[in-house]
Amino acid sequence: MSRLSGHIERVMEVTQSASAGARSRLAASWYRSRARHGLDPAEHRAPERLEGKALDARRQDHEKFLMVATPRLDRLFSLVGQSGCAVLLTDSEGVVLDQRVNESDADVFASWGLWSGANWSEAREGTNGIGTCLEERRQVIIHRDEHFFARNTAMSCIDAPIYGYDGQILGALDVSSARSDQTEGFNRLIGAQVAQTARAIEEAHFRAAFAEARIVVSESDDTEASTLLAIDQNDLVIGATREARRVFGLDATGALAPRPAADIFGRGDGPSGFEKAERAAVIRALARAEGNVSQAARQLGVGRATLYRRMKRLGLDDI
Incomplete structure (x- = not known):
């Protein structure tokens, strides 16, 4: 029995039982791929892909997301690109919006369908790094024969979700490897960097918003x-x-x-929120004036005597 035939048989065996999900997260994803999405692990069709105007429109919809992600994708690729890895960024539906890949590896990734515009949702591609990450809303590593489709078992995919400023998932950050000798230990090292980069993109997107x-x-x-x-x-x-x-x-x-x-932050305003705000404003003015009451009064637009009365009322007369 060939390796691919053995993989197909194993997937079919695991997904025969409705209790497969109780075995492991991987088994649960395989079961979703087979039972919910009606996929066959032996399928050989190429991934669905958007091109031309359809892809341009999708990218335009995520312009700000791509803008903040771009330098961080570059930085991540500079760390993993020489190891036969590609870096991909997807939207929340699993469509690849942007990618980084070395020219020497481009043909391999293109043949796998790991390319801009490709749809790697779990509904389309079964268990895979991008789709399962988005489905389960968590960081995942799908290593070689953990993929659902037999045709995808030559790749290792390391992914982390990215959330938007509104708490909704924006997409996934993926590092996929073309190396046949990729080890699970190396995957974990890459996974730490993927998670860190995903959080950096998330933070930059939030600050921009x-x-x-x-x-x-x-x-x-x-x-x-x-x-x-x-x-x-x-x-x-x-x-x-x-x-x-x-x-x-x-x-x-x-x-x-x-x-x-x-x-x-769990700090109540006390009996008078306005009084607290006034006290804070007076303290700030005094700090800016380095304790000079006359100067602080001018900043607040009140007379010196008025400020003294307010300081006494607010318990600041000993400053």
Whole structure:
């Protein structure tokens, strides 16, 4: 029995049972590919691919995403490209929007369908790095015969999801290898770099979306996630990354209703929010004036005597 025939037989055997998903995540993906999407592991058709105006329109729809991703794709490719790897960026449907590949490896990746415009969703290509990453919303490594289609078992794919400023998934970052001697240990090393680059793209996209806001970086137990909040000039939280939404109990997706940053961070305004705001404004003015009350009063547009009275009322007369 050939290697490909053996792979097809194994996939068919695993997917015969509806309880396959309980065995492992890989078995669950194989089962989805067979039962939900009606795919046959022995199929030899080429991946579906957008070209020309259809691909241009898809890229235009993701112009800002591609703009912030471009230098980071270049940086990642500079690290892995000489090892026979290609770097691909997809949209949320698994369509490849951009790629980086060495000329010497281009024919191999093109023959596999790992090329701009190709649709690598799990619904089209079964278990694969891009499609399964998007389906399961997590970082994945699909190594050689872990793929669903027998024709894809010569490749190793390492992927991480990228989320947008609204908490919705934007796409996947993929590094695929053309090396026959690619090891699982090397895949894990590449996987760490893929995850780091995906988070860098996610963070840059978030900052670009809230360019006028103050960006606050918070802590999270997930070291591979960006935990950012966007705060406007009124100290209202107007945006949060997916991980920040989880950490602070905000809506998982969609536009956020503006909320005071003090509420988000668990610091109440006390009996008088206006009094707290006034106190903060006076402290800032005094700091800018290096303690000169007359100068601070001019900044606030009030008289010196008025500022002294306010400082006393606010408990700042000993500053």
